[in-house]
Amino acid sequence: MIYKKKIKNVMSVLHICSLVVLFFCITSCTSSERRISLFLYTDTDPYIMLYTEEILANAGTDLRVERYFARNSQTIQNEQIERTINRKTDLMIVNPVDRLGMYPVIERLRQEKIPVIFINREPLARDLDRWNQIWYVGARADQSGQLQASLVATLFGPATRLGPLDRNGDGKIQTVLLKGEQGHQDAEIRTEQVTKSLASAGYDIQLLTTEVANWNEEQAFQKMEGVISRWLPQIELVISNNDAMALGAIKALRAAGKFVDDSGDGKIGCTDASWIPIVGIDGIRDAQVMIDRGYLAGTVYNDYRSQARALMRLARAVLGFSSENITDSKYVWIDYTTIRPE
Incomplete structure (x- = not known):
């Protein structure tokens, strides 16, 4: 009996010791993990969702990324940021709803000494210069x-x-332009640069109409229905500030009888009389499918994969996991590229 009791006591001690060791293993394993709060302007933008997937894929096991979607409301995003400050976080990554409204956000984070990396929508340079723990990762809108x-x-x-x-042979390109948000930095710069670049190259762009569709496929579809009712016989080109709106334009034009295999070769493309060239920006998956199928003439790839990799490399450097310096002062720029049918 005494022998059995001693064995039982020894086993109890060993069990307690193993629990203590396990506890210290768990705490030591998780102590190196850093918490990142990722704030996104919406969860309905296909490009932003692809970008988010890549951010999570590049986080690894040492970075815990928690996502917050603002439903396109700066007020909601500000409230989410404030709540996260109170719960403590090591780093914030912010895709602003309103890039012009980042001053109070930056001031609040500076007070709390929480570093921040902005993505996708670039805050004003004077706001980024307010503190040395602010960065921006993105692409130059003029290049797109x-x-x-x-x-x-x-x-x-x-x-x-x-x-x-040039279907009517007049030496001009009759064009419809689908624009993102009115006043949005990327929408304004993309619109200005595409028209300015074509004019500088000697192209006579006759702009039939500019329609604001807020980056949204369904809004672009609805806007194009109105455009088609007025301008359809004249449209020779559709330029879209992003792919989602380009997809809406394709949908509306197909419903109006365009994009038919007129040549009878079993393909949709520029040899068909009903084909209208549409160009977008972003390189989302659905757009690449439409390029392969012949409906979309091409797009400019906003390289979310490279941006996500650069972002998480910068995050690790900010959090002390590496000493790598990948910024141009406060900026990390990733080049756009074009995607066309093969």
């Missing part, structure tokens, strides 16, 4: 407009001698 102009130039041929896509 310039590359979109290069897609148009490739489609139509030399400005002095337009090809067969």
